[in-house]
Amino acid sequence: MFKLLRRAALAAGVIVGIFGASAEASPAMWRVSGAGSEVYLFGTLHALDPGAHWRTPAYDAAYAKAGVVWFEADLGRADVLTVSNILSEYGIDPDKGLSEKLKPADLAALKGQADLARIDHLRPWAAAMMLSMQPVLAGGAQVAAGADMAVTRQAQAGGKQIKTFETLEDQARMFASLPEPAEVAYLADVIHSRAAPSAHAAPKLNLAGLAAVGASAGSDSLEHAWLDGDLARLGPALVRDMGRENPGLYDALLKKRNLAWAQTLASEMAGHSGVELVNVGALHMVGPDGLPALMKARGFKVERVQ
Numbered sequence: 001m002f003k004l005l006r007r008a009a010l011a012a013g014v015i016v017g018i019f020g021a022s023a024e025a026s027p028a029m030w031r032v033s034g035a036g037s038e039v040y041l042f043g044t045l046h047a048l049d050p051g052a053h054w055r056t057p058a059y060d061a062a063y064a065k066a067g068v069v070w071f072e073a074d075l076g077r078a079d080v081l082t083v084s085n086i087l088s089e090y091g092i093d094p095d096k097g098l099s100e101k102l103k104p105a106d107l108a109a110l111k112g113q114a115d116l117a118r119i120d121h122l123r124p125w126a127a128a129m130m131l132s133m134q135p136v137l138a139g140g141a142q143v144a145a146g147a148d149m150a151v152t153r154q155a156q157a158g159g160k161q162i163k164t165f166e167t168l169e170d171q172a173r174m175f176a177s178l179p180e181p182a183e184v185a186y187l188a189d190v191i192h193s194r195a196a197p198s199a200h201a202a203p204k205l206n207l208a209g210l211a212a213v214g215a216s217a218g219s220d221s222l223e224h225a226w227l228d229g230d231l232a233r234l235g236p237a238l239v240r241d242m243g244r245e246n247p248g249l250y251d252a253l254l255k256k257r258n259l260a261w262a263q264t265l266a267s268e269m270a271g272h273s274g275v276e277l278v279n280v281g282a283l284h285m286v287g288p289d290g291l292p293a294l295m296k297a298r299g300f301k302v303e304r305v306q
Contacts, residue, residue: 024105025054028064028229028285029062029306032265032295036273039265040066040305041291043282044147045226047133049140054147058306059069068268069155073171074144074164076152083168090172091126098127098187101180106188109195125175131190151279165261165280174252182248189246229306231286239287255289262294269300 032039040062048054063069083249097120099107110127111114119127143149176182225233243250261280268276284291296302 009216015170025227026056026058026229026306027054027093027226028231028282028304029059030285031062031303031305032269032292032294032305033301034269037269038065038166038275039269039295040275040277041285041295042147042277042279043226043285044079044279046146046148046281047136047141047143047146048145050142050145052145056306062277062305063154065275067274068161068163068276069151070163070165070278070280071148071152072164072280073166073168074155074162075149075168078168084170084253085187087126090169090176091123092121093123094121101184102188102203106191107224109191110187112196113191123176124183125178128187128190131187131194135194148279165257165264174257178252179248182246185246186249193294226282236287239283239289254283258284258289258291258294262291262298265291265295266298266300 017160027045028043030041032041042062045054058075098110099116099120101124102110107116113131114127119130122130152162154160225231239250239254242254261278261284265276265278278291280291287293292302292304
């Protein structure tokens with residue numbers, strides 16, 4: 001169980017999915033221009049099937065030009081001991097178990113999906129992440145094959161300067177600081193999204209951006225929407241639902257972080273010339289609180305380039 005939880009923590013605060021190979025993939029990317037500086041914004045998937053083909057000539061050109069490559073957190077330094085210590089501090093509640101926090105119907109559903117005795121001590125966010133990742137990993141997706149880790153390895157090997165917006169501890173602290181109702185609602189959403197999915201339904205994206213993978217893989221599925229760069233199909237409804245169903249989680253997971261990241265990038269562009277490439281979860285690009293909209297609101301020229 002803790003092995004799964006450690007792997008899930010590496011994907012914290014992000015969208016996760018299983019995506020098949022595509023010769024014509026074009027995930028969304030923007031160019032933000034200022035006086036003497038450019039920043040490319042690329043929305044990633046943090047766990048992918050090892051056979052997925054998502055890179056494009058446009059992305060490779062942006063990477064080649066970039067002197068600095070940004071990520072949400074430095075997953076390359078996430079050794080097992082470090083992640084375990086973070087989870088021990090932020091992912092466990094020694095005083096009040098899940099069985100005391102969940103509604104009876106949610107608890108009954110959870111008992112059908114996991115051994116409650118082994119996870120009852122977990123914080124709801126940690127249990128939700130573990131449950132979310134089980135079908136993703138079982139389906140063949142790997143964090144190591146995700147866009148973030150692939151580019152991290154490339155940047156390290158190529159001597160690129162790497163910068164991050166957060167640490168893994170920052171991300172765990174963000175989940176742990178959620179109001180209990182928001183945290184419990186997140187777990188309940190994960191539990192019920194795993195229960196008897198429709199054979200014809202598109203995969204439902206859990207509120208923390210971790211996918212409960214459904215059965216469909218047709219042209220209308222979320223994975224194809226991401227590969228096609230079709231944000232109209234991928235993002236707005238998910239972001240809107242998150243804001244409506246769990247506003248506390250939405251504010252912590254997306255809005256506040258996006259505002260902080262936009263301010264960091266604005267300061268970076270004001271103080272430095274050159275090209276930088278930002279790789280963060282795709283939901284961070286969506287809607288009026290997304291990074292493209294926030295950078296445009298700060299007076300930068302923002303263009304969709306892929």
